[in-house]
Amino acid sequence: MLRYVIRRCIGVIPTMFVLMTITFFMMRLSPGGPFSTNRKASAEIIANLNRHFHLDEPLWQQYLRYLWGVLQFDFGPSYKMRDYSVADLLIQGFPTSLKLGLAAILISTLVGVTLGTLAALRRNSWIDYGASTVGLVGIAVPNFVLGPLWQLLFGVMWGLLPVAGWGQSWTQMILPVVSLALPNIAYIVRLTRGSMIESIRSNHVRTARAKGLGERLAIWRHALIGGLLPVVAYLGPATAGIITGSIVVEKIFSVPGIGRYFVEAALNRDYTVVMGVTLLYGFLIILCNLFSDIVYGVLDPKVRYE
Amino acid sequence: MSDPALDEPLMAELAARKGRSQLQDAMRRFRANPLAVVSLIVLIAIVLACFLGPYFLPFGPDDADFELISSPPDFASGHYFGTDELGRDLLARTLVGGRVSLLIGALATLVSLGIGVLYGAISGFVGKRTDALMMRTVDILYSMPYVFFVIMLTTLFERSIVMLFIAIGAVQWLTIAVIVRGQTLSLKGREFIEAARAGGMRDWSIIRKHIVPNTAGPVIVYASLTVPEVILGESFLSFLGLGVQEPDTSWGVLLEIGAEKMGTEPWLLLVPGAFLVTTLFALNFIADGLRDAFDPNER
Numbered sequence: 001m002l003r004y005v006i007r008r009c010i011g012v013i014p015t016m017f018v019l020m021t022i023t024f025f026m027m028r029l030s031p032g033g034p035f036s037t038n039r040k041a042s043a044e045i046i047a048n049l050n051r052h053f054h055l056d057e058p059l060w061q062q063y064l065r066y067l068w069g070v071l072q073f074d075f076g077p078s079y080k081m082r083d084y085s086v087a088d089l090l091i092q093g094f095p096t097s098l099k100l101g102l103a104a105i106l107i108s109t110l111v112g113v114t115l116g117t118l119a120a121l122r123r124n125s126w127i128d129y130g131a132s133t134v135g136l137v138g139i140a141v142p143n144f145v146l147g148p149l150w151q152l153l154f155g156v157m158w159g160l161l162p163v164a165g166w167g168q169s170w171t172q173m174i175l176p177v178v179s180l181a182l183p184n185i186a187y188i189v190r191l192t193r194g195s196m197i198e199s200i201r202s203n204h205v206r207t208a209r210a211k212g213l214g215e216r217l218a219i220w221r222h223a224l225i226g227g228l229l230p231v232v233a234y235l236g237p238a239t240a241g242i243i244t245g246s247i248v249v250e251k252i253f254s255v256p257g258i259g260r261y262f263v264e265a266a267l268n269r270d271y272t273v274v275m276g277v278t279l280l281y282g283f284l285i286i287l288c289n290l291f292s293d294i295v296y297g298v299l300d301p302k303v304r305y306e
Numbered sequence: 307m308s309d310p311a312l313d314e315p316l317m318a319e320l321a322a323r324k325g326r327s328q329l330q331d332a333m334r335r336f337r338a339n340p341l342a343v344v345s346l347i348v349l350i351a352i353v354l355a356c357f358l359g360p361y362f363l364p365f366g367p368d369d370a371d372f373e374l375i376s377s378p379p380d381f382a383s384g385h386y387f388g389t390d391e392l393g394r395d396l397l398a399r400t401l402v403g404g405r406v407s408l409l410i411g412a413l414a415t416l417v418s419l420g421i422g423v424l425y426g427a428i429s430g431f432v433g434k435r436t437d438a439l440m441m442r443t444v445d446i447l448y449s450m451p452y453v454f455f456v457i458m459l460t461t462l463f464e465r466s467i468v469m470l471f472i473a474i475g476a477v478q479w480l481t482i483a484v485i486v487r488g489q490t491l492s493l494k495g496r497e498f499i500e501a502a503r504a505g506g507m508r509d510w511s512i513i514r515k516h517i518v519p520n521t522a523g524p525v526i527v528y529a530s531l532t533v534p535e536v537i538l539g540e541s542f543l544s545f546l547g548l549g550v551q552e553p554d555t556s557w558g559v560l561l562e563i564g565a566e567k568m569g570t571e572p573w574l575l576l577v578p579g580a581f582l583v584t585t586l587f588a589l590n591f592i593a594d595g596l597r598d599a600f601d602p603n604e605r
Contacts (some may be wrong), residue, residue, distance in 0.1 A: 015446050025459045101509045140586040142538050144558075145579040148565035156569050244453045248545060252565060263546050278454045287515050 004297070006237040011144055019282045020070065024063055027271050053079060076272040080265070086276035089261055096166060097257030101242045103177045108184035113231060116192025120200065131189050138186025143245055147179040147252040164254045180245045184238050188231055196227035225299060232296050236289035243281050314416025323350055329522065335599040345588040352585055356404035367402040367555065369396035379496040397554055400578050406556040410471040411537040415529055417475025422472030422482025423525060427517050429483070431509065441487070452477045455540065460548050470549055474539050482528055489521040523600040530596045541582060557582045
């Protein structure tokens with residue numbers, strides 16, 4: 001077990017390295033540069049800027065320079081936002097994105113598992129149909145349709161919640177978090193319902209019941225662990241989904257997270273910012289995959305570590 | 307002791323019964339699923355509306371009607387779904403935008419199928435170290451934040467529509483590759499492959515003629531899941547301003563405009579939203595139907 005964990009942790013390093021290399025060269029191959037859209041600057045100024053940021057060096061030299069920086073946790077300056085380093089931007093925006101993402105993951109797990117379990121326990125009841133509806137809507141209706149719709153209903157028409165913004169009041173968190181959580185709730189409901197139905201019928205749960213254990217305990221202690229395995233395995237993709245979703249949700253609800261920087265930076269060829277965000281989010285996704293694999297292994301004794 | 311009276315009709319029936327392929331069986335089961343069939347009809351209707359509908363409308367997607375700017379849905383003026391801030395007919399724009407979204411959905415899925423099926427079949431069939439290397443590559447790519455790649459690819463290709471679906475297709479092939487590899491591994495040991503080899507068939511021909519056709523079932527099911535995902539991906543990118551660019555349009559572009567204006571002109575959000583959501587629902591039901599049809603034990 002421990003050896004497996006250590007090996008997987010070491011495996012993160014080459015993956016990050018590949019991620020960095022691909023991102024670096026893809027970004028540099030795209031036409032234009034960070035200063036090419038600035039029409040006011042003369043050719044000499046642009047040449048000077050390029051020299052200042054070492055953009056006139058051969059690509060491999062720039063790559064090595066970047067690699068060396070990353071090894072020392074120096075992600076370079078932003079080319080577009082003067083006087084800001086990439087680290088500054090990330091430190092500024094990440095806490096917001098993290099708060100939004102964690103709240104969404106927490107809520108989607110809680111709601112998704114509860115709904116899915118209830119649906120499995122009371123099949124073909126109204127709660128089961130309700131859960132399937134949530135499962136369908138969350139998957140088929142994208143959050144960039146639902147988000148504005150929530151704004152229209154709760155913000156504009158009924159005036160119950162703030163339409164957009166962040167940080168002034170906790171009610172501003174409700175709509176973005178719900179929008180972000182819903183697609184994941186949908187997946188988790190489907191997963192939990194399916195696996196709980198199987199788990200309730202499984203031999204060890206029947207044995208627990210046969211030995212006289214109450215229904216409640218049989219479900220809580222025995223069925224739930226087996227039933228939650230697919231949800232644990234889903235944690236990695238869920239993180240990726242939340243991160244993807246947060247780019248849109250931050251835009252819709254004007255949340256000052258890092259998702260918004262990323263799109264702008266990609267359009268402006270702000271190489272270092274794009275690299276920084278990609279590396280940070282890539283690292284997070286890899287970490288969550290790792291975490292979910294390890295938890296899965298602890299919960300499921302059938303998993304063998306070769 | 308056998309009873310000839312009982313056996314004869316049975317034998318006759320068996321002789322008369324034609325063999326059915328796995329595909330025919332699956333299609334029969336699919337037709338028995340009302341939700342899936344209705345969804346298929348809805349989808350066909352939407353596709354026809356998008357590709358033929360604009361020819362029957364009195365307004366083109368770019369015709370500005372300066373008398374009726376930002377007008378709400380109105381039957382009298384002929385703008386059944388209203389107009390946008392330039393007086394362009396929303397129905398015409400939604401249908402033409404749908405062409406782009408649906409085309410990207412179909413073409414990007416084909417691209418990802420092409421790459422995925424070949425990659426998986428080669429990896430599984432060749433085996434050994436090639437397989438290990440190819441699958442390790444997939445593992446690494448799996449853990450990458452794929453949205454970021456698509457976003458970077460779209461900047462790489464200067465956001466042309468053609469490159470957009472190649473970019474989306476190029477990152478969607480991983481799961482298909484894994485599925486096809488699994489299928490190939492189990493097919494590889496079967497007698498008919500051995501027979502083909504004994505008959506002197508080359509590896510490449512075996513992959514093309516025997517391996518790939520036999521993976522059709524799971525591939526069709528997965529492809530049907532990929533189409534809505536790709537359409538969603540395109541809308542996502544266009545919504546962020548990274549995909550299709552004005553004056554070209556797609557459902558994502560229309561939704562972005564609609565989201566900005568939804569306080570005053572909610573129809574700009576609701577109409578393209580309804581089209582997109584209906585399409586996605588239909589595609590999801592069709593995918594569910596196909597999965598049940600190809601894999602009846604999984605129900």
